[in-house]
Amino acid sequence: MFDFFNRMFGQKPSSETAKERLRLVLLSDHLSLAPDVVESLKRDLIDVISRYCEVDTANCDVTFERQDKRIAMLANIPILGMQRPTPPPPNSGEPPAPKPRKPPGSANRRRRRKGTVAQGAPRPQPT
Amino acid sequence: MINNVLPDEAPAVAALPRKRGRAIVVTSGKGGVGKTTTTANIGAALAAGGANVVLVDADVGLRNLDIVLGLEARVRHHVLDVLEGCATLDEALVTDKRVPSLRLLAAAQTREKDDVDTAAFRDLIGTLRDRFDYVLIDCPAGIEKGFANAIAGADEAIVVCTPEVAAVRDADRVVGLLGDDRRVTLIVNRLRPALVRKGKMLSVDDVNDILHLPLLGVIADAPDVIVSTNRGEPVALDPASTVGEAYRAIALRITGALTDAPEIPREQTFFTKLFGGRS
Numbered sequence: 001m002f003d004f005f006n007r008m009f010g011q012k013p014s015s016e017t018a019k020e021r022l023r024l025v026l027l028s029d030h031l032s033l034a035p036d037v038v039e040s041l042k043r044d045l046i047d048v049i050s051r052y053c054e055v056d057t058a059n060c061d062v063t064f065e066r067q068d069k070r071i072a073m074l075a076n077i078p079i080l081g082m083q084r085p086t087p088p089p090p091n092s093g094e095p096p097a098p099k100p101r102k103p104p105g106s107a108n109r110r111r112r113r114k115g116t117v118a119q120g121a122p123r124p125q126p127t
Numbered sequence: 128m129i130n131n132v133l134p135d136e137a138p139a140v141a142a143l144p145r146k147r148g149r150a151i152v153v154t155s156g157k158g159g160v161g162k163t164t165t166t167a168n169i170g171a172a173l174a175a176g177g178a179n180v181v182l183v184d185a186d187v188g189l190r191n192l193d194i195v196l197g198l199e200a201r202v203r204h205h206v207l208d209v210l211e212g213c214a215t216l217d218e219a220l221v222t223d224k225r226v227p228s229l230r231l232l233a234a235a236q237t238r239e240k241d242d243v244d245t246a247a248f249r250d251l252i253g254t255l256r257d258r259f260d261y262v263l264i265d266c267p268a269g270i271e272k273g274f275a276n277a278i279a280g281a282d283e284a285i286v287v288c289t290p291e292v293a294a295v296r297d298a299d300r301v302v303g304l305l306g307d308d309r310r311v312t313l314i315v316n317r318l319r320p321a322l323v324r325k326g327k328m329l330s331v332d333d334v335n336d337i338l339h340l341p342l343l344g345v346i347a348d349a350p351d352v353i354v355s356t357n358r359g360e361p362v363a364l365d366p367a368s369t370v371g372e373a374y375r376a377i378a379l380r381i382t383g384a385l386t387d388a389p390e391i392p393r394e395q396t397f398f399t400k401l402f403g404g405r406s
Contacts, residue, residue, distance in 0.1 A: 018329055022292050023337070026299055
């Protein structure tokens with residue numbers, strides 16, 4: 001019965017959660033990176049790309065996979081269009097400030113995702 | 128297949144000198160995932176299949192392999208007695224009366240892992256490899272001195288992992304520490320098929336998507352194992368047990384007699400519950 005309601009309200013099976021947590025923690029184990037560093041890497045990556053084109057931020061997927069002994073970063077970032085409302089100025093040395101370029105709503109979405117991670121992801125014990 | 132491995136059909140022990148057997152360490156990183164039970168059952172199945180097997184308990188200070196095998200009353204000397212010259216190897220080896228080609232070298236209970244010299248332990252495994260087809264080493268939990276000792280003489284490793292996040296993480300660490308020179312295989316232990324189906328437990332594929340190891344076998348979380356441990360009788364010697372069958376298949380995969388992919392345990396139905404249970 002609980003399973004039924006969980007599915008109704010879109011809660012993932014706990015084995016899926018276990019898989020995701022493992023993937024993240026092993027990545028940080030292997031790279032000696034804290035899980036929140038990995039998360040900010042993802043965010044920054046999406047930020048940089050969204051400076052040049054319109055990105056479907058809600059459906060971005062950045063994962064890390066172990067391929068034999070190495071780790072590969074796989075990014076699936078759907079692009080809605082190449083033309084931005086205000087294209088980045090050419091030949092500018094400084095990266096343009098990302099804030100005004102974000103499509104409306106994306107900042108909120110990003111903040112929300114950050115919140116989820118802060119609650120859900122295990123943090124390494126300070127050594 | 129069952130008929131091949133029944134204890135009464137095991138051939139008599141042939142003392143062949145200098146045979147260069149295989150040294151396999153059973154390890155996991157995390158404690159409590161079933162290393163000792165796995166070692167005991169694979170050893171029993173290999174021996175019942177006709178191989179000459181010695182089980183070495185490398186868990187100095189927390190000796191357990193003897194009690195899981197039901198041989199605790201017959202241990203007179205332990206591995207440190209042999210290393211320190213207080214007993215000969217033949218005095219320390221305990222022969223399993225059910226399967227005479229199975230022998231145990233127990234760990235010292237009142238000593239510490241740091242008392243064992245890694246090079247001496249490696250040499251001992253080398254000596255045992257000259258006398259036995261299979262030297263199975265029961266590794267202690269953790270990745271400290273006891274782990275270093277246990278893996279030193281082994282050129283193969285079996286990683287035992289339960290479908291739990293902590294066990295998988297530790298197994299991943301251990302695989303890294305085992306290095307590239309050893310052949311490393313995986314046993315997924317204590318799988319509960321019903322929970323996997325409901326999405327409440329990691330599946331064998333989920334575990335191995337992370338560990339990327341050749342799968343040697345999958346053992347279901349079954350009452351048979353608990354009952355057999357209570358009695359000190361390896362479940363691998365029980366011809367009627369499904370889990371015993373899985374251990375026997377693992378033994379055949381180790382010898383190379385079986386090459387197909389391991390069977391994933393299925394959910395217990397009303398019928399199997401009714402007729403398959405033992406107390």
